[in-house]
Amino acid sequence: MKLYVGLDVGLEETSLCIVDGEGLTVREVKVMTEPAAIRSAVEGYADRLERVGVEASSLGIWLYRELQPAGLPIIVVEARHMRVSLSTMRNKTDRNDARGIAQMMRLGWYRAVHVKNIDMQKMRTLLTSRKLLKRKLIDLENHIRGALRAYGLLVGAVARGAFEARVRELIEHSDPIFVMTIEAMLDVRRAILEGYDRLHRVLLQVVQHDAVCRRLMTVPGVGPVAALSFKVGVDDPLRFARSRTVGAHFGLTPKRHQSGTSIDFEGRISKQGDVAVREALCEAAASLLLRVRKWSALRAWGLRIAKRSSMLCAITAVARKLASILHRMWVSETDFHVGFGAKVTQRLRLKPAQ
Incomplete structure (x- = not known):
């Protein structure tokens, strides 16, 4: 038995x-x-x-x-x-x-999870560690700004590299105990910044020597972090039978509710799957719509959605479409071209693995 x-x-x-x-x-x-x-x-x-x-x-x-x-x-x-x-x-x-x-x-009442290979797991550790240091760096800077603001000392808009010099300039004639407190925070910030810069350089080197990431970065708005995050999240592109399902896997499709005679309606996106990949796709979509000026069918499609709905909805829709396009580019080994548009996931289908 x-x-x-x-x-x-x-x-x-x-x-x-x-x-x-x-x-x-x-x-x-x-x-x-x-x-x-x-x-x-x-x-x-x-x-x-x-x-x-x-x-x-x-x-x-x-x-x-x-x-x-x-x-x-x-x-x-x-x-x-x-x-x-x-x-x-x-x-x-x-x-x-x-x-x-x-x-x-x-x-058989279970759903199996795809276990990534060890190399992708190491890249995920790199991404999460870099993100953690970046978040702590921002928290420290905001804490220092708030502490100085209580005494009428305003840091203002400064570059990250000039932040410490600006703070030391403001506290130059302050009480010694207060100066020591802020300097201790600046020392911690400097150590975190050095660690963040080191991890960011490693990430750039990894992307530079990775053919898949370089291909994904041909899409306007997709940078090194978004490309590597997507590759790590997908791991094996052949585990998706269709490119259009990748967006749903990362929680970028609306939830649906229907029961008996109740109204069948769609809610907000499900937000299931890898949060880091979803955030990277949304950041890439926002960059494409708000910063990139070069025309493409994908950008024009997103701007039409923003015009009739809202920019937030457009960013979510473009992020979902980006997931399909990036997966298709990875599988077919082709670079992005401006003709990739709203119906790309309907034109291009991935045949099931033999």
């Missing part, structure tokens, strides 16, 4: 549950969160294992990379679907969660 395994992963221990095809519990045990310990726990059932389920998380993905080459049929399950399924259980415990995951594997 086929067996199904559920893994509820914790930082130190993992609850493991094995059920048979009829849903009866075969074994329950707690093991260390280590690939070797998990392999040892299911070693006696290896020839009958049908599916092994684990929730999508950093540890879950790590276990997938370690256990999948060893021959275990492990599946990473989308966290949102798993949370809804497990919420029906009366008591929330690690043991019950492992049981619920095992039953999900048996019944």
